[in-house]
Amino acid sequence: MENLIALLVAAPLLGAAVLLCGGRRLDRAGHWLGTLLAAASFVVAVVLFTDMLGKGAEDRALHQKLFSWIPVEGFQADVAFQLDQLSMTFVLLITGVGTLIHIYSIGYMEHDERRRRFFGYLNLFLAAMLILVIADNYLLLYVGWEGVGLASYLLIGFWQHKPSAATAAKKAFLVNRVGDMGLSIAIMLMFTTFGTFAYGPVLEATGETSEGKLTAIGLMLLLAACGKSAQVPLQSWLGDAMEGPTPVSALIHAATMVTAGVYLIVRSGAIFNAAPDAQMVVVVVGAVTLIFGAIVGCAKDDIKKALAGSTMSQIGYMILAAGLGPIGYVFAIMHLVTHGFFKAGLFLGAGSVMHGMNDEVDMRKYGGLRKYMPVTFVTFGLGYLAIIGFPGLSGFFSKDKIIEAAFAKGGTEGWILGSVALLGAAITAFYMTRVMLMTFFGEERWRRTATPSPDAPDVEPAAETRGEHAEPHPHESPKSMTIPMIVLAFGSVFAGGFFSIGDRFLHWLEPVTGHDHGDAPIGASTVTAATMVALVIGVAIAWAMYGRKPVPVAAPRGSLLTRAARRDLLQDDFNHVVLVRGGEHLTRSLVYVDHTLVDGVVNGTAASMGGLSGRLRKLQNGYARSYAVSMFGGTAVLIAATLLMRAV
């Protein structure tokens, strides 16, 4: 059975290779090939999952060693895979959602002439992401980590003719490099501390290692997680990453890749458990990002950017849960999976809306779309209910658990974290309701004519008329797009309940991550009630602001906070002032030092050597008598020195 593991990666990798190297001949069938291979990987995952379910909890982990990668004395690195319950969860999510998004892309990218390449990149992403989650050591994880970074870069900048897309790709790449540095430093520290990178030996040895070292490793891992998962302070790239095609936003920048940081922290749980200081920082980062992302999400008028803020915020929940230690690991992953469903669904819905609205992303130019896109409306609506935590839906279960766990942390800490999580829940309800109302309800602000006529003939506009200034003709998307949305909507509705009832997910993951109930100061039902209150408050405020009053097409100036939030809470201004300007000054001073000091020393040395040479050369005057004197003097010195040595 373990021999199948490599197949998980091999299928999409093959797809990427064939599609990217195959050339134009594959243009017509490329997307089918890519989708087929993604689906093949999913089938393998399901087979492995079924097999795993048939075994006892303790011997579910599979292991497959492909080959020795770097077999050097004292430095052993293998290409080996490990498939345990944690990896399995990710594999199912990645291949499942991945396959759905492949299918969705067939329709979404229909008119793009570089569709084959797009599917090649998607397959490449799947392969890299799978390597990331099934590697059995940190070095191979790093390979996958860089691989998804590459795929993300290529896909954000997929529409490279748009300068904004190219810039966004570059930004994502650069910010991710900072995180990647953290991961590579963490791996180096691990090697010097433990002498190996393999999960098993490293995580078992945490007991005998000094806390200082573990804290250092943990903080570096956290830096890596911040980069990949867009957590404060490395969050700035995610909003711009929405320049990529929407399926990419759904798959990579909502459901899977951005959650790699959560995976990394949960996987390295043993390190964080033994380094409480690092764990504390994780919690703080999670809590700050949770609020940060939520505030940004409230102010954005771009539907994808609003969702991106929401993603940031929801991953903040996960990071916060992961930072709680064994109390939260399971719930972090559970929220990750349910979030994968509903956020992917929301993004696909957003993509569907854009598809029908001439790629318009400004929600102020939407409105009343529920009549024109019923399927999108329903699936998006279910996703919306799931994310705000409407009772019975996925988000309700998973988010509720995290809030409970935050309180269960105990002490003042627990109260603060729990309150922040509750506040986040209220804001989530607010901004998601805002998105929902602005998009599907209210006036049809996209009409150029003053009087909206719902009876207008709903014809498919010709491609030529889908120009920038033409009035959009909202319409439902093709089947290839709606079916994945429907499937994801099922996940959004039922996954949480399925996982939570009878603690199924807890029992599934507990053997890997461990679990601790903590000591909750308030009962679970109290927390649930508080969450409900927060939810209702959020929705009510949003209704008051966007439901009852008409939404202006031009954004109002807004309060100071709104304006700051529109600018992503000044993240780019901060980065520009501190990093760009600072970097420029640093570079300039280094260049100055190089030109004056370094070059000065080098040239000065050369000049002084030349001068010395010229002077010494004069000793060579051509007279044998001078030469003889030199020899005589040399001998005298030689004798004197020898005698002196003996005397001393």
Add this chain to the structure above:
Amino acid sequence: MSATAVHSLWTTASGVTSAAPDEKFKAPVIEYTQLAPVLIVIGVAVLGVLVEAFVPRRARYYTQVFLTVVALVAAFAAVVGLAAGGYGTTKAHIAAMGAVAVDGPSLFLQGVILLTSLVAVFTFAERRLDPEAHGNRVDSFAAQAASVPGSDSEKAAVRAGFTTTEVFPLVLFSVAGMLVFPAANDLLTLFVALEVFSLPLYLLCAVARRKRLMSQESAVKYFLLGAFSSAFLLFGIALLYGYAGSVSYAQIATVVDGSIQRTDPALADTMGNDALLLIGGAMILTGLLFKVGAVPFHMWTPDVYQGAPTPVTGFMAAATKVAAFGALLRLLYVVLPGLTWDLRPVMWGIAIVTMVGGAVVAITQTDIKRLLAYSSIAHAGFILAGVIAATPDGISSVLFYLGTYSFVTVGAFAVVTLVRDAGGEATHLSKWAGLGRRSPLVAAVFAVFLLAFAGIPLTSGFSGKFAVFKAAADGGAGGLVVVGVISSAIAAFFYIRVIVLMFFSEPKADGPTVAVPSPLTMTTIAVGVAVTVVLGLAPQYFLDLASQAGTFVR
């Protein structure tokens, strides 16, 4: 000095410690087969003198070249035979009544000397570089060395097509001396060998065909200073004899380390006087350091290298250095190991000033032969670093370095003979500008040699330098290694500068031409390049060979 003392000179060497004046004279035991390399060379040299006397002038050149090559090849075969017979390792011993050591270092260095001499002799025999004079092919040597430069007799000699074929027996005499020099096991043999190889060299330096005055000037300087250094050496030998009552290396060593307390009644006043030992040792060092060209005894080097006929320069630069370092190693390791700690600081100082001085002064040189002369001084410093290591690795690294260095040197000077203009060899560096455009092959070959001198990896120069510096570092001379590496960096500047000049400068309109040599010089250069590259890429076999040969017999 009484008769007793003089007598003991010989008897102590043969192991008779209490010399009786009335003892019968014993016939010396000479192991002729073990001395075969030397005997072959010296025998053929004598034969060469007879050739000069009796063979018609026309046939002399071919006869001499043939005899010389045969002698060197036969001698090399004899060295290989001896080494194969185990004389380098298990059967190493002291032959000829204690006068000559037949051991690993001797055989290794003799082999190197013979091979470099052989390829150097090819350049001696080269007759296609200069245009024919009056229908006669000419080589690098004066038509008649005795004729005054510019005189009628010189012109007559040139017109008559005379050539100085005496250079071949002279080279053989010199080689014979060099073969004995590193093997000498008593101070008198050392001195005799020194004179046997030096005197022919003085003569050889004087017989250039072109720039004869410069050549003669260099020979006179070399002779004067050489005589001066020989005087130091001889005085040092006298002092050591006064100290130890013997000239045998082994005997002196036992007195130095105090294991044998002997008093010779005739030398009762001086024996065991450390001042004599130290002063004598320092003076002998002076003589040897003069030959290797270490600062401050180096000043003859640039003048002589420049003035001497280039084939002679190549021969001298390579073979002399090998022989002299061999003798220096044996002296320090066999005779004066007890003085290691007294001499070490002094040797450190000399090694440092030699490395730095050679490299620094080379920077401003404008003549390629002088440049190579200063380069050889810097290299002497690098080798000294290995000598100072005072470990078995030190010995073998020096042996290896000498092997690599000598072939590069002979090859480099052979290339110098090719680049010519109307006045003969164009040795001024400005004339080498753009050579790489005009004659890419010659320039590339020279570049290989320069890179080897600079110690760039994948050339023999790197392997050698690495071995020497590693031995020095392991031997506790880390400071020397630092200085050595810095000097190498300085030296790299002027080597690379020549490469830049050759390849990245515009050729001059009146630039030199590259003469097409006969297969003789081509062989020399090809061997040089081959050894440089092979010892750079796969030095292990030769390193092993050198380390097997790295034990002195006592």
